[in-house]
Amino acid sequence: MFKLLFFLFLLFLFITLYSFKKRVDNILDAIFPKKHTPNSSKHPEELVQCATCGVYLPKHAAVKKIKFNGEVIYFCSVECKKNYKKG
Numbered sequence: 001m002f003k004l005l006f007f008l009f010l011l012f013l014f015i016t017l018y019s020f021k022k023r024v025d026n027i028l029d030a031i032f033p034k035k036h037t038p039n040s041s042k043h044p045e046e047l048v049q050c051a052t053c054g055v056y057l058p059k060h061a062a063v064k065k066i067k068f069n070g071e072v073i074y075f076c077s078v079e080c081k082k083n084y085k086k087g
Helices: 002-031 078-086
Strands: 047-049 056-058 064-068 071-075
Touching (some): 071 078
Antiparallel strands (some): 047 056
């Protein structure tokens, strides 16, 4: 009987300490957030510049891209693409 009570006490102690550690980790993450990058690889994602307005954006977020004389031109929006074609 004593062994069972001792085991239950250790289990209770472990669960209590584990939940306390999780709470402390959550508080520390709120105070000191970890740097999170959308691309988890070692190389950062390439930035491209909108040909019309000059805004830099990640290559995957470019709305439209066209090829002009073998060069790829990126745009941040459909409006910028239309304005580029007008000019």
